[in-house]
């Protein structure tokens with residue numbers, strides 16, 4: 026089935042739309058790429074780019090984006106259905122989720138017509154991978170203290186400074202860059218967003234090794250790096266507003282499949298435990314049973330937030346600060362779950378059956394990775410602050 | 424047609440007007456606004472609304488510390504609508520008070536007369552009608568007034584509730600006014616009661632949290648309002664998260680309640696567990712945020728906590744999780760149609 030036929034199904038027969046997406050994934054995803062595969066093979070970057078471009082052509086990326094920019098012209102409801110199906114299968118994470126889930130939506134919201142025509146198809150076709158240049162050594166939680174400067178030299182913008190913890194910075198063609206056009210004292214004012222080319226002169230990337238052994242994030246140095254006028258996103262002083270919007274998206278609708286993927290992790294853990302005599306006994310131990318059920322509860326709650334957000338957005342509402350509730354909720358729930366998974370899988374029989382070894386491989390990585398989940402996209406403390414300030418609207422000190 | 428917000432506002436006003444009334448007077452006051460017939464069929468004067476409309480009403484009642492077994496009245500008026508229409512009508516019209524014994528079961532002997540002790544029956548001392556489970560399955564409707572010589576009503580010491588004191592009821596050879604068969608209606612009542620309890624807990628919990636916020640905003644210490652302290656702000660943010668989690672879970676369980684006649688859904692288990700943990704946390708947290716004031720009898724926070732603790736014991740988060748654990752990899756009800 027091609028994407029036109031699939032998209033036609035979306036309104037006429039949502040159940041068939043869902044089935045078609047499921048079938049496409051089942052037919053096309055190489056089984057060895059699944060995180061629960063016994064003989065797992067890590068795809069290369071080129072293979073992943075090709076995979077995501079194929080997903081797009083089949084209708085699985087860009088469902089809710091307008092047709093004139095290469096999207097499939099459906100709504101977030103279809104994006105939710107796709108996400109649910111993507112979540113149910115442990116496929117590799119997108120290597121361009123920043124392009125698809127942060128840069129794309131923000132360009133569609135504040136970009137010029139020309140920018141939309143240029144950037145959006147390049148994201149969907151995987152010609153341009155994006156990274157997010159917000160955090161700096163001296164500005165993480167306190168993002169408004171960032172120092173990277175953007176000055177206009179009469180012809181182009183010139184960027185000077187440094188970003189850090191830039192996920193995928195080493196593979197990106199574009200950086201969604203937040204930089205200062207005013208003075209440091211201006212704080213939230215005087216910030217602007219740019220679509221910087223990572224191959225511009227004066228841009229240097231250094232990968233940073235992480236606690237999980239990977240080197241996904243990087244530091245990025247800018248030494249008078251040029252940004253063409255046409256690559257400035259939104260008005261020069263509206264950067265903060267746009268950045269807040271990026272962050273709200275990042276916390277609420279980004280990786281919409283997450284709840285269903287977390288459920289897949291739970292299923293995988295349970296099925297691996299059933300394949301091992303020691304672990305099968307532990308599953309019915311009340312102490313473990315309570316904690317497993319608790320994670321299922323937390324996953325169900327996360328689904329409700331996601332579905333509610335989609336319905337609100339489809340009926341014209343805004344994301345607002347609710348993403349902070351969602352982010353705080355899932356990140357902490359997931360950290361507890363992967364710790365539980367490690368506790369269980371540590372008690373496997375010897376030698377462990379192959380299913381258990383596959384699960385050990387998956388959860389060992391997930392456990393270490395999960396430490397980042399309460400740090401990136403705003404730490405848990407920052408989310409608590411947002412809930413207190415913007416959701417509960419607690420008054421500040423007089 | 425009233426919408427949910429109208430109904431909740433009306434209920435809130437009516438519940439506030441019930442402060443200090445006994446159960447019979449409160450029943451009459453609530454009936455004036457049609458509240459007791461929300462779920463009952465139209466034949467007995469009810470509105471026949473879905474359970475989701477009753478949830479905001481019991482939540483409003485909880486916020487006002489309503490001294491009346493409202494969940495019991497709503498569900499009994501629905502249950503008895505067809506089998507005992509006169510009783511159901513009397514409940515809907517606020518002429519008679521009915522309650523349910525939530526613990527234990529009665530024994531039917533020889534000729535069918537009932538024996539035994541059941542507990543957790545809110546306000547049974549003021550009620551004419553009692554519904555209690557039977558050991559053989561199903562339940563019985565008992566006319567406490569007619570059987571007064573063979574019935575003892577004592578305080579149930581396992582309960583904390585002050586407005587709706589729970590009773591232990593002992594029957595010595597009392598005939599049932601009506602048998603309620605084991606089946607869909609009775610299991611739906613038991614399961615729906617859990618969701619209404621969840622709604623009550625969240626109504627109380629939210630009210631306590633708001634009261635605590637007002638208190639720490641008002642009160643100053645160390646030269647600034649208490650609310651300026653990040654430790655307190657973060658704690659309240661966690662309370663808010665627990666509340667929103669439980670509300671999301673409850674709204675969903677209510678939305679799919681009609682598709683689940685036996686009350687076995689995963690959605691219900693999730694709602695029970697989340698509310699049974701959020702409710703006590705919010706009320707206990709609010710007491711803490713009131714300092715010494717929170718420990719005084721006159722500040723009603725403890726009344727909420729008492730009611731919420733009783734409800735939480737019945738919603739039984741541990742039991743809900745244990746039931747869920749056995750089905751932890753089952754698809755959720757609303758996702759079953761997705762199976763390949």
Ligand SMILES: Cc1cc2nc3c(=O)[nH]c(=O)nc-3n(C[C@H](O)[C@H](O)[C@H](O)COP(=O)(O)OP(=O)(O)OC[C@H]3O[C@@H](n4cnc5c(N)ncnc54)[C@H](O)[C@@H]3O)c2cc1C
Nearest residue numbers: 157158159160165166190191192397400401402403404406
């Ligand atoms: C894996 C990973 C990927 C990332 N990817 C990106 C990316 O692609 N692009 C990007 O721009 N950034 C990225 N980040 C950076 C991330 O957003 C920051 O690390 C985060 O915002 C925290 O900033 P910081 O590291 O400077 O810590 P700090 O702000 O120095 O915080 C240190 C500690 O102090 C706490 N704290 C700070 N302020 C307060 C306060 N007001 N009240 C209470 N506690 C407080 C924090 O919660 C934290 O526990 C990534 C981070 C990680 C771990």
